[in-house]
Amino acid sequence: MNIIETVQKEIMPLDRPMNFEVGDTVKVHYRIVEGSRERIQVFEGIVIAINNKGVGKSFTVRRISYDVGVERVFPLYSARIARIEPIRKGKIRRAKLYFLRERTGKSARLKEKRVARGKAVAPVVEVPATHEAIPENQENENA
Amino acid sequence: MKKALIGRKIGMSQHIAEDGTMVPVTVCTLGPCVVVQKKTPEKDGYSALKLGFEDVPERKLTRPLLSDLKRKNIAPKRVLGEVEIFDESLDVGSVVTCEIFAENQVVTVTGITKGKGFTGAMKRHGFGGGRKTHGSDFHRAPGSIGAHTYPGEVWKGKKMPGRDGGGRVTVKNLKIVKVLKDRNIVLISGAIPGRKDSLITVKEK
Numbered sequence: 001m002n003i004i005e006t007v008q009k010e011i012m013p014l015d016r017p018m019n020f021e022v023g024d025t026v027k028v029h030y031r032i033v034e035g036s037r038e039r040i041q042v043f044e045g046i047v048i049a050i051n052n053k054g055v056g057k058s059f060t061v062r063r064i065s066y067d068v069g070v071e072r073v074f075p076l077y078s079a080r081i082a083r084i085e086p087i088r089k090g091k092i093r094r095a096k097l098y099f100l101r102e103r104t105g106k107s108a109r110l111k112e113k114r115v116a117r118g119k120a121v122a123p124v125v126e127v128p129a130t131h132e133a134i135p136e137n138q139e140n141e142n143a
Numbered sequence: 144m145k146k147a148l149i150g151r152k153i154g155m156s157q158h159i160a161e162d163g164t165m166v167p168v169t170v171c172t173l174g175p176c177v178v179v180q181k182k183t184p185e186k187d188g189y190s191a192l193k194l195g196f197e198d199v200p201e202r203k204l205t206r207p208l209l210s211d212l213k214r215k216n217i218a219p220k221r222v223l224g225e226v227e228i229f230d231e232s233l234d235v236g237s238v239v240t241c242e243i244f245a246e247n248q249v250v251t252v253t254g255i256t257k258g259k260g261f262t263g264a265m266k267r268h269g270f271g272g273g274r275k276t277h278g279s280d281f282h283r284a285p286g287s288i289g290a291h292t293y294p295g296e297v298w299k300g301k302k303m304p305g306r307d308g309g310g311r312v313t314v315k316n317l318k319i320v321k322v323l324k325d326r327n328i329v330l331i332s333g334a335i336p337g338r339k340d341s342l343i344t345v346k347e348k
Binding site for chain 1: 153154156157158159161162163165170172321323326328330
């Protein structure tokens, strides 16, 4: 197991310190590649689970979109995630918030956890784009 | 001539490709291997490279093998195996490392699969079995093993329960995802035969 852990550290594409916990509301800025272009889509919701460790570490974000619950699983160390922005800390008592799936409306909220001002929080890591955005007019010329 | 190397399977992990896709990989140590003997058609009837892998204390080897290695000035090796001669310049005593493999190279991996012990026909040969419910009393048995007067015997080779696993299996067309030269570690996409720590041979396609 030890060798695998060191190998995983070596092949990790980027170092992204954890700046959120389960129960937090986060904004995930996800890069979507369309052909040679890239745009960023923001997915905002509550982190209901953090799974696995090492390179395979992932987290699940749940949000209610037009009255429908939507969950997305993101690999934490993917370069496709431009940044993860914590919005609000949640007061929670368990590691996996799957009970939120059965709840709607007011009961599906979490109490906010007040954090003392000046408490150290891991910085938001900005991952540079892998594809260069092509300006509109240039693309038209090519087409 | 196909490059080949002896190594060990360490375990499985994931690798994040540049476009963000997760690739399942098997982590393996490959080499360094020492050329112990070069077999030639004139002398041995066929040509091959005998490779030695993994150092071992002297007391673990038999005296004939030890003296052979000592004569050639090679440290005691735990594993010996033969591969094709892929590089004529390799001579007795030269060392081969995982640097012979490159990323994105397609390889063939041979290993001994995990032993499953005595297994039933469903697990061993993929038989369908019977219903679990609705009054069925036929669950995992193999069923009929032959007809009546003709042939009056059970055909040889009939698929039946028995020992499964623990055999030599070769998997082709696996891709090398990454080579970590200074650690002698190679990441191969997908699964390869064998338990953790089992011996494998990786060969170029």
